[in-house]
Amino acid sequence: MKTVHPLPDAASVVPVRQPLISVDKLTVDMPLGRSGSSVRIVDGVDFTIGVGERVALVGESGSGKSLTARALMRLDRLAKLSGRVDFDGTDLLKLSDRDMGKLRGSSIAMVFQDPMSFLDPLMTIGDQVAETLRIRGIGKAEARKRALAVLDELGVDRAAERLDAYPHEFSGGMRQRVVLAMALVGEPRLLIADEPTTALDVRVQDQVLDLLDDVSTRRGLAVLFITHDLGVVAGFAERVMVMYSGRIVEDGEVASVFAKPSHPYTQGLIKAVPRIDQDLNTLYAIPGAPPPPLARPSGCPFHPRCDQRFDRCGVDLPALQPVGMSRVACHLLDGKGA
Amino acid sequence: MLAFRAYSWFLSRRLGLALLTLWGLASLVFLMIKLMPGDEAQMAAGADASAAQIEAVRERLGLDAPVIMQYFSFLGRLLRGDLGTSIVTLQPVLADLEKVLPSTLELVFIAMLLNLAVAIPAGIVAAYRQGGVFDATSRITAVMLGGMPAFWLALVLQYVLGSVWRVVPISGQQSYGMASPIVTGAPTLDALMALNFGAFFDALHHIILPAAVLAALFATQIFRTLRASLLGVLRSDFIMAVRAKGATARHMLVRHALPNSLNPVLTLSGTQAGAMIGSAVLVETVFARQGIGAYMFNAVAQKDAFAVLGSVMFIGTVVCLVNLVVDILQLLVDPRIRAAQLGSQGQ
Ligand SMILES: Nc1ncnc2c1ncn2[C@@H]1O[C@H](COP(=O)(O)OP(=O)(O)OP(=O)(O)O)[C@@H](O)[C@H]1O
Ligand code: SF4
Ligand SMILES: [Mg+2]
Numbered sequence: 001m002k003t004v005h006p007l008p009d010a011a012s013v014v015p016v017r018q019p020l021i022s023v024d025k026l027t028v029d030m031p032l033g034r035s036g037s038s039v040r041i042v043d044g045v046d047f048t049i050g051v052g053e054r055v056a057l058v059g060e061s062g063s064g065k066s067l068t069a070r071a072l073m074r075l076d077r078l079a080k081l082s083g084r085v086d087f088d089g090t091d092l093l094k095l096s097d098r099d100m101g102k103l104r105g106s107s108i109a110m111v112f113q114d115p116m117s118f119l120d121p122l123m124t125i126g127d128q129v130a131e132t133l134r135i136r137g138i139g140k141a142e143a144r145k146r147a148l149a150v151l152d153e154l155g156v157d158r159a160a161e162r163l164d165a166y167p168h169e170f171s172g173g174m175r176q177r178v179v180l181a182m183a184l185v186g187e188p189r190l191l192i193a194d195e196p197t198t199a200l201d202v203r204v205q206d207q208v209l210d211l212l213d214d215v216s217t218r219r220g221l222a223v224l225f226i227t228h229d230l231g232v233v234a235g236f237a238e239r240v241m242v243m244y245s246g247r248i249v250e251d252g253e254v255a256s257v258f259a260k261p262s263h264p265y266t267q268g269l270i271k272a273v274p275r276i277d278q279d280l281n282t283l284y285a286i287p288g289a290p291p292p293p294l295a296r297p298s299g300c301p302f303h304p305r306c307d308q309r310f311d312r313c314g315v316d317l318p319a320l321q322p323v324g325m326s327r328v329a330c331h332l333l334d335g336k337g338a
Numbered sequence: 339m340l341a342f343r344a345y346s347w348f349l350s351r352r353l354g355l356a357l358l359t360l361w362g363l364a365s366l367v368f369l370m371i372k373l374m375p376g377d378e379a380q381m382a383a384g385a386d387a388s389a390a391q392i393e394a395v396r397e398r399l400g401l402d403a404p405v406i407m408q409y410f411s412f413l414g415r416l417l418r419g420d421l422g423t424s425i426v427t428l429q430p431v432l433a434d435l436e437k438v439l440p441s442t443l444e445l446v447f448i449a450m451l452l453n454l455a456v457a458i459p460a461g462i463v464a465a466y467r468q469g470g471v472f473d474a475t476s477r478i479t480a481v482m483l484g485g486m487p488a489f490w491l492a493l494v495l496q497y498v499l500g501s502v503w504r505v506v507p508i509s510g511q512q513s514y515g516m517a518s519p520i521v522t523g524a525p526t527l528d529a530l531m532a533l534n535f536g537a538f539f540d541a542l543h544h545i546i547l548p549a550a551v552l553a554a555l556f557a558t559q560i561f562r563t564l565r566a567s568l569l570g571v572l573r574s575d576f577i578m579a580v581r582a583k584g585a586t587a588r589h590m591l592v593r594h595a596l597p598n599s600l601n602p603v604l605t606l607s608g609t610q611a612g613a614m615i616g617s618a619v620l621v622e623t624v625f626a627r628q629g630i631g632a633y634m635f636n637a638v639a640q641k642d643a644f645a646v647l648g649s650v651m652f653i654g655t656v657v658c659l660v661n662l663v664v665d666i667l668q669l670l671v672d673p674r675i676r677a678a679q680l681g682s683q684g685q
């Protein structure tokens with residue numbers, strides 16, 4: 001089972017931050033086989049992450065979280081992207097491949113779900129961590145020294161002796177630390193973590209989360225954290241964005257969203273979190289399943305599963321609009337519902 | 339020291355395996371000799387041997403003894419390097435092979451280099467730009483080359499490049515009067531050792547077309563295998579992680595994707611080395627080169643049984659050695675194979 005963290009109280013005050021990355025009308029189209037046609041997976045996403053801010057991105061499987069995250073670094077070679085991704089004032093979608101490459105690893109870095117499959121089985125740990133620096137022309141000895149320092153910082157025991165070991169000689173938790181070291185060694189300002197703890201067992205999950213918490217505080221590192229686990233969101237993030245069928249449907253401070261979710265989908269997700277004192281028979285699940293990107297319903301894509309839908313919902317697509325400190329995409333908030 | 343012991347233990351296991359394979363091959367060869375129609379003594383002595391000569395050979399080879407004894411003395415002769423006597427050259431088969439083999443090995447070696455030098459970069463580009471123009475044209479080329487009869491390719495190239503355009507000689511291994519003192523028996527190598535660069539380039543000029551034909555026959559397989567293997571690797575997660583570090587496409591391909599796709603290519607090139615020596619029969623014949631191919635071709639044509647079987651034995655040995663080298667290369671590339679084969683000391 002997943003760890004259940006207590007949900008925090010509402011009403012913590014929001015500090016205003018300098019924006020680090022601003023995403024505007026981002027779309028991601030993936031090709032359909034060899035046919036030449038494509039399918040829109042991410043359908044116009046806007047958000048901003050401030051310097052040093054920790055933002056969680058949640059949503060059911062297939063909602064487009066990973067593709068959104070990878071689009072920020074232009075990692076999918078097959079994806080067609082449109083919109084803007086402004087990082088430090090430059091639109092990343094307009095950069096040449098070469099310039100984008102320079103930013104990867106040094107300005108924006110990423111850690112992934114399964115630490116084993118994200119390590120090259122044929123290269124030593126030391127070389128893989130140092131590689132981020134070596135690519136940038138830093139000398140072998142210096143790169144190795146800095147790799148060792150990061151591995152030490154992340155609590156890889158006997159790091160000095162194990163620089164020349166291979167991934168298969170490490171345990172799952174240690175591998176995730178190595179992957180994290182690979183991401184941090186280039187001293188990025190934004191770390192994208194795509195379900196970095198899902199493949200780990202509970203005890204190790206908590207260790208890695210603490211580590212991430214620590215490092216991001218110490219380095220003033222902004223983190224975009226993708227997860228299914230709302231408990232983790234509560235414990236780690238300041239802000240949460242909820243994604244459904246390729247769009248953001250709610251975005252707000254963790255405390256206020258959890259205390260008073262505005263979007264029926266967010267309400268359903270929170271209701272579906274099991275509580276320690278809960279009778280197993282009363283476990284809630286949102287009825288139905290998310291639509292495949294090729295068969296997205298008209299109007300509000302959530303309407304076939306929504307228990308509060310009304311006539312407009314099947315026709316008009318609700319826009320993401322400010323509601324208090326949050327943003328919500330639901331017709332109910334136009335006050336024309338019920 | 340521990341690593342050294344782990345490696346020598348691995349090597350001795352592999353050598354043992356190679357010897358077992360050769361023993362199997364020798365037994366097969368023995369069986370083939372026994373199953374050949376006609377009188378074995380007559381065969382060994384040659385078609386126009388006198389009755390007395392035939393009896394002398396029968397005696398020398400112990401052909402009156404029980405089959406099992408013959409088998410053991412056959413193995414014994416093999417161990418002493420006695421592969422029988424050619425009825426055509428009247429020389430021991432081993433002595434004949436020593437004369438022709440270096441030239442073949444040189445041809446096969448250069449063909450293998452050409453093969454890999456063309457197929458590997460082509461496979462990398464085709465896989466990286468899957469569905470692109472280069473991918474499409476190289477795949478069509480591979481299908482056409484793969485479906486082309488080898489002798490036809492050899493003859494066409496010989497005609498076009500050798501007779502019409504005259505950019506390369508059509509046959510032989512060196513120009514008249516260009517021969518260097520024979521040290522190894524391989525013309526380019528001998529020229530190089532004599533520091534005779536004119537002769538070296540002359541020999542190279544002669545070998546390039548036959549080697550290219552031989553390479554073309556095999557490069558299509560390497561290309562297809564590498565392309566398929568790379569396509570799989572390029573889809574794997576760690577490639578995305580490497581890109582996320584800011585690696586250039588070139589760095590990603592050369593340092594990560596290629597090493598991880600190499601295993602099936604290594605295995606295949608090991609098999610190919612043996613098959614190439616087989617195909618040398620054809621190429622050497624078409625291009626009038628000396629070598630084990632031409633030797634075997636003549637041996638078959640003249641029903642020179644011991645020359646054929648001796649050659650088979652020799653090729654088998656070369657194949658076993660090449661596979662040993664492939665095993666070692668795979669060990670060097672992949673730490674997981676190292677761990678499995680050598681135990682933890684090997685690391
Ligand atoms: N390479 C691809 N080509 C085509 N479609 C893809 C590709 N990768 C993902 N998709 C589709 O895009 C949609 C969103 O995928 P994505 O991986 O972003 O979801 P996710 O929200 O990260 O889900 P999960 O929680 O399971 O990781 C899915 O429907 C998936 O089938
Ligand atoms: S817009 Fe309508 S269907 Fe969509 S979430 Fe709001 S109420 Fe439900
Ligand atoms: Mg995902």
